[in-house]
Ligand SMILES: [Ca+2]
């Protein structure tokens with residue numbers, strides 16, 4: 001596994017701990033889900049519902065696969081194991097990636113514009129300069145759009161333990177490069 005993958009997973013843990021108590025639990029995913037939904041007002045009800053379902057599945061996969069001490073919460077030590085056994089998370093991450101990228105493309109033309117991308121990523125909690133750096137790394141068009149599939153695949157890569165020097169690494173760290 002790559003140290004980059006650990007850094008990416010650590011960042012996700014910090015952001016997904018939406019209530020900031022140092023553990024992931026169902027409440028965190030409810031909070032995160034409503035924040036993202038609020039940022040996705042341009043999307044139709046079914047796209048927002050798909051995102052809610054994906055967040056719920058994300059939590060239930062974590063609770064099922066990683067809560068080894070059975071306290072109903074996932075600690076960082078428990079969470080980091082998702083990097084060690086990515087095959088148990090592939091389907092969950094794929095559904096999450098699909099749902100989030102779909103919110104980025106509310107009119108369904110296959111493209112995501114920067115303001116929509118920024119709004120959704122801010123809702124998740126990433127830093128603005130890093131969000132812009134990531135969008136730039138995805139190679140936007142002259143009209144400042146990226147393909148929704150590029151974002152979807154980028155989300156899956158973010159969770160891939162063997163990947164390094166990928167666009168998603170732009171989200172980690174205090175300064176944009
Ligand atoms: Ca928490």
Ligand SMILES: [Ca+2]
Nearest residue numbers: 067071073074
């Ligand atoms: Ca636990």
